[in-house]
Amino acid sequence: MTDGKVKNWQIRREMAYPYGEKRPARQFGAIFDTNKCIGCQTCTKSDKITWTNGRGMEYMFWNNTETKPYGFYPLAWDVRILDLLGPQKWERGIYTGNTVFEATSDGNVVLGYLPEDLDYAHPNIGEDEPYGQVERGDHIVMPHKVWHFYLPRICNHCTYPACLASCPRKAIYKREEDGIVLIDQKRCRGYKECVRACPYKKTYYNEVTKISEKCIACYPLVEQNEQVQCTKSCIGKIRLNGWIHPPEKADSSNPIDYLVHVRKLALPLYPQFGLEPNVYYIPPIHVPIPYLRQMFGPGAEEAIAGYKAAFRDETVLGAFMLFGATDRWISRFAVGSGWATGYDDQGKELVKVPIKEPEFLRPFYDEKHEVYRHNLT
Amino acid sequence: MRCRRNAKTWSLALGFLFVLLSAGTPCAHELPFRAKRIPGPLPLDPYHESWKQAPVVQIELIPQSITTPSIFEAKIQKLYARALHNGEEIAFLLEWEDETRDVVVDIDRYSDAAAVMFPSHETPGEEVVAPFTMGDGENPVNIWFWKASWQEKVEAPRIYYAPDPLHRPLRPEKGETEGFRGGVLAGNPVSGTRRTPVANAIARGFGTLTELHPEKTEFSIDGLGKWQAKRWAVTVKRSLAGHSELEAGFKAGEASHIAFAVWNGSENQRGARKVFSIWYDLTVEK
Numbered sequence: 039m040t041d042g043k044v045k046n047w048q049i050r051r052e053m054a055y056p057y058g059e060k061r062p063a064r065q066f067g068a069i070f071d072t073n074k075c076i077g078c079q080t081c082t083k084s085d086k087i088t089w090t091n092g093r094g095m096e097y098m099f100w101n102n103t104e105t106k107p108y109g110f111y112p113l114a115w116d117v118r119i120l121d122l123l124g125p126q127k128w129e130r131g132i133y134t135g136n137t138v139f140e141a142t143s144d145g146n147v148v149l150g151y152l153p154e155d156l157d158y159a160h161p162n163i164g165e166d167e168p169y170g171q172v173e174r175g176d177h178i179v180m181p182h183k184v185w186h187f188y189l190p191r192i193c194n195h196c197t198y199p200a201c202l203a204s205c206p207r208k209a210i211y212k213r214e215e216d217g218i219v220l221i222d223q224k225r226c227r228g229y230k231e232c233v234r235a236c237p238y239k240k241t242y243y244n245e246v247t248k249i250s251e252k253c254i255a256c257y258p259l260v261e262q263n264e265q266v267q268c269t270k271s272c273i274g275k276i277r278l279n280g281w282i283h284p285p286e287k288a289d290s291s292n293p294i295d296y297l298v299h300v301r302k303l304a305l306p307l308y309p310q311f312g313l314e315p316n317v318y319y320i321p322p323i324h325v326p327i328p329y330l331r332q333m334f335g336p337g338a339e340e341a342i343a344g345y346k347a348a349f350r351d352e353t354v355l356g357a358f359m360l361f362g363a364t365d366r367w368i369s370r371f372a373v374g375s376g377w378a379t380g381y382d383d384q385g386k387e388l389v390k391v392p393i394k395e396p397e398f399l400r401p402f403y404d405e406k407h408e409v410y411r412h413n414l415t
Numbered sequence: 416m417r418c419r420r421n422a423k424t425w426s427l428a429l430g431f432l433f434v435l436l437s438a439g440t441p442c443a444h445e446l447p448f449r450a451k452r453i454p455g456p457l458p459l460d461p462y463h464e465s466w467k468q469a470p471v472v473q474i475e476l477i478p479q480s481i482t483t484p485s486i487f488e489a490k491i492q493k494l495y496a497r498a499l500h501n502g503e504e505i506a507f508l509l510e511w512e513d514e515t516r517d518v519v520v521d522i523d524r525y526s527d528a529a530a531v532m533f534p535s536h537e538t539p540g541e542e543v544v545a546p547f548t549m550g551d552g553e554n555p556v557n558i559w560f561w562k563a564s565w566q567e568k569v570e571a572p573r574i575y576y577a578p579d580p581l582h583r584p585l586r587p588e589k590g591e592t593e594g595f596r597g598g599v600l601a602g603n604p605v606s607g608t609r610r611t612p613v614a615n616a617i618a619r620g621f622g623t624l625t626e627l628h629p630e631k632t633e634f635s636i637d638g639l640g641k642w643q644a645k646r647w648a649v650t651v652k653r654s655l656a657g658h659s660e661l662e663a664g665f666k667a668g669e670a671s672h673i674a675f676a677v678w679n680g681s682e683n684q685r686g687a688r689k690v691f692s693i694w695y696d697l698t699v700e701k
Contacts (some may be wrong), residue, residue, distance in 0.1 A: 064549025093574055145485025152683075154523045155577065206622045206687050223601035227624070228520070229686035231484060243522045246574060247598035248604035272429065 044198060046065045048309040048335070049133035050082035054140050055312075056147055056203045063218035066195045067282030067294045068269065071303045071320040071361065073345070074276040077103055077166070077188035082273035085192075089254070097158040103190040105264040106126035107329065109162030111191075112157035120332070122149055124204065126310055128336045137312025138200055138237055148200045158242075158314050159308050160294025180324060187322035190276070192268060193253035194239040194307065194315030195219050201252070204235035217316065218255040226250055237311045262281025263367040263382060281369065282316055291370045293357045293380070294318070301354055303344045305334035320345055352376075355393050364389035430686035431666035446695035448472045448673060450498035450505055450665075453467025457499050457506040459639045461648035466508050469497035474675050476690035481548055482621040489690045490514075491679050494529075500699055503667050506652035507531055507559075509544045509675065516642040518563040522575040525680035529640075529649050533557045533663035533697075535617060543672040547693045549618040557663040558616045558624065559651045561638045563680070566612040614652050615637035617661045621687060627659065634658040655699075668701035 043052045044059040066156045085101035102111045109118065126135025138149040170184040195212075199219045201211040209225035210232060212218070221241065226249040226413070232241040233250055241252040243385070256266035260279075264270075269277040280294035288299035297304045297318070304318035321330045323342045329337035348354045356373030360380045365386045368380035373393070403410055451469040458465045478486040495510040509529050517527045534545040535555040547552035567576060583638040598606025604614065604626040613636040616626045628634050640649035657664040664670060676691040678684040 086536060087449040090595075091596075093591075095595065145480060145483060145487060147483050156519055158522070187568060206482070207624075208622060224603045226462070226598070226603065227605050227686065230522070231686065244596075245521055245577060249603060249604070249605055251596045251597055289433070391422050407516070 045284075046137075046198065046312060046314050048306050048314050049137070049312060051132055051134075053198075053312050054139050055198050056139070060195065061284065062212060062214050062217035064215065064281045065197065065283070065316055067261065067280055067298075067316045067318065068192075068266075069278050069280075069294060069318045069320065070190050071276045071299055071358070072189065073320060074274045074361075075103065075188040075190055076274055077105060078273060079103055079187060080271050080273050081190055081268035081277075081290050085253075087270050088256070088267045090251075091245075094244035095242075095251070098242045098251065099161055100240070100242075101190065101192045102161055104161075105165045105167060105186050106189045106325075107144065107169050107186070107331075108167045109189070110163060111161045112239050113160065113163065114157070115153070116237075116333075118151060119149075119237045119311070120149060120308075123133045123310075123320075125295045128310070128331075131336050133310050133335075135310060135313075137310065138235075139198075139203065139312055144399075146235075147204045147231075150204070150235045150237065150300045152230060152234040153239060154357070164304040181326045182324040184323050185322075187325055188235070189307075189319075190268075191238065191240070191307075192317060193219065193255065194313065195253075195255055196316060197314035198312065200235040200237060200311075200313055201232035201241045205229075206231060216255075216257070216260055218257050218260065219252070220254055220257070221250055221252055223247075223249065223251070237308065237313070238315070260367070264365055265367055269362075270365050273364055278361045279367060282318075289370075291359055291372065293368060293371045296371075297357055301344055302337055303341050303348075304356070305337050305341055306331060309335040326384050352393060359391045359393055360389070363391045396413065442588075446472065447670075447698050450499065450500045450697065450699045452614070452667065452700040453499055453501055454645050455501060455673050457501055457504050457652055459506075459591070459637060459650055459652060460641060461508055461510070461641050462643075466497055469499050469508070471476055472496050472695070473484060474695065476675065476677055476692055479676075479687055479689050479691055484687050484688075486682075486688045488683065489684070490571075490677065491677050491690050494554075494558065494677060494692070496673075496675065498647055500655060500667070502667055504652060505655050505699065506650055507673075508534075508648065508650050509561075509677075510646060510648045511677055512645060513679060515681040516563070516655070518567045519576045520564045522576065523664060525678070525683055525685050526562050527642075527647060527680045528560065528562040528564075528678040529647070530558050530676045531561040531651060532559075532618075532676070534672055535663060536660045537663075537671055538546060539666075539671075541670045543694050547674050547691075549621050551620050551691065555617050555619045557657070558614075558618055559615040559636050559638075559653065560624075560638055561612055561617055561649050561651055562614070563612075563640055563642075563647075565609050565614070566638075566640050568609055569612050572608065581669075596599060610633045611637050612615050612640065615653075615662070617678045628660065631687050665699045667699055669699055671697045673697040673701065 042058040043053045046053050081101050090098045130303040130366040142149040168184050209222045228249040265279040282294045285299045290300045306315045321338050353373045356378030359378045370384045371379045478489045497508045535557050550556035614626050614635045618624045636653045636684050638651040655665045672694045676689050678689045
């Protein structure tokens with residue numbers, strides 16, 4: 039085990055990691071717009087019937103959508119790891135606290151905890167439960183006084199996975215071609231070190247096969263240049279898959295890079311853990327900033343301001359319109375003359391969508407049918 | 416009498432520290448460890464009369480803190496070992512105090528287990544070359560690994576072992592296949608069925624344990640563990656000759672080496688979180 043120093047751009051500093059820095063040729067990424075998520079669980083269901091419908095997977099959700107602040111799967115996962123980590127600091131955008139790799143002790147590679155069996159038994163705990171109470175005279179203010187939001191979660195296919203770092207058998211690997219993190223089902227012996235180590239609790243122990251399993255980012259789809267199952271099935275069109283680069287290699291024609299790096303509208307989940315997770319969230323605009331800063335880092339306020347101003351910016355709107363617009367994997371995009379176009383790796387057009395839906399104005403009186411049109415339908 | 420130790424292992428800095436720390440510990444009732452020769456079949460039952468003929472050796476076990484993950488404290492610190500052979504087979508009896516019988520593996524439960532380890536290759540009369548830290552790249556070791564949860568699996572095979580608070584359908588449903596059991600489809604021996612509760616494995620250093628031909632039942636190692644009066648008694652038994660080049664072979668009248676490890680399920684021990692010993696001399700009686 040080496041004590042390598044690696045660059046983590048999300049916390050804007052070098053940090054300790056058991057292995058050296060080695061970024062894959064391309065990195066799987068995604069953006070989830072929490073403002074558009076209605077908590078319908080279609081993503082959860084589509085993932086469940088695609089991948090986790092076997093024995094020992096009954097309470098295993100590679101994709102889950104939990105209500106914040108009181109929803110957790112498994113129970114209390116984030117508040118428990120935050121509590122273990124203790125109070126930590128960001129100073130001028132740089133994380134000066136300890137990551138889970140730096141705060142560890144007692145012979146463990148990563149600071150973590152192993153959930154109990156029953157922590158997985160209530161995947162919808164806290165669902166739709168808001169924070170706060172409505173009192174006499176209350177009215178809507180921003181941020182909301184009484185609030186909740188939905189947080190859809192998959193494996194973050196981290197640049198510095200804690201599961202990979204903690205596996206004593208090196209049974210977990212990150213693919214060079216797309217950065218997807220996988221557990222070798224032949225090599226795993228079910229020690230549950232990864233379940234203990236992953237702060238997002240996105241590796242799961244299968245009690246029937248006696249080994250651990252996790253989200254595979256639908257790699258058979260990614261290999262065919264298709265977006266993943268939970269993205270494709272999202273009826274709210276809140277998700278977009280694509281390649282994410284480190285900021286110094288950001289390509290503004292790539293919609294993921296554009297929204298994450300150029301516009302800084304989408305933020306990583308708990309960047310202070312130090313894993314450089316690769317699923318990015320557009321924070322909910324109605325939630326108090328201190329909560330969002332804890333969850334998404336110091337960029338939360340700026341991201342919300344940018345999101346609120348998006349209606350004035352055709353390029354941002356164009357990027358948003360590509361969410362859920364095609365099953366294919368969008369590598370580049372262009373916006374112009376009221377249209378957003380998504381392209382594949384080869385520059386071939388995949389989809390073209392209007393930034394604004396066309397409006398049709400029909401006269402009140404229909405001369406052909408000799409009737410008045412009422413605005414009823 | 417003090418344990419003989421292997422000079423090669425001293426090259427490991429942490430191993431060196433470990434040896435120094437344990438240098439003052441008397442480590443045996445009777446050393447070297449002798450596999451007593453008896454006529455007739457060897458017992459599988461750990462409470463069989465024949466075991467009384469074999470001398471008992473007390474083995475010192477210490478928490479594994481050389482590699483990560485490490486442990487620094489453990490309840491189990493001693494193991495009592497005996498060995499018998501009959502010219503064709505060799506059997507070991509391992510006994511240790513354990514207040515709890517842990518046989519279920521679940522998200523938050525772990526199985527009791529024990530293992531004996533031998534160098535895959537040895538030159539009679541020479542010091543052991545393979546490090547006691549599960550061998551290394553050039554010096555593989557052969558490990559016979561008994562696990563209480565596998566004992567349960569062999570004796571009463573079923574889908575789920577934990578008491579079920581989650582209300583799952585416990586019986587196979589009509590038309591149910593093994594589809595979506597990743598470990599089974601990948602041929603992982605941890606996920607598959609077992610004929611005996613003992614895995615026959617090799618290793619070339621920490622984190623490299625690999626089971627040998629788990630699909631070939633004729634090459635398996637037999638074993639039986641019983642927990643009585645807060646004490647595990649476990650036997651493991653195999654032919655004197657190894658089935659392949661990487662498996663330890665024994666010959667009557669020749670000296671060899673053996674090391675031990677125990678996992679206590681109630682202390683969340685698994686994998687590298689274990690208590691283990693250094694090499695002990697093992698003599699197979701003529």
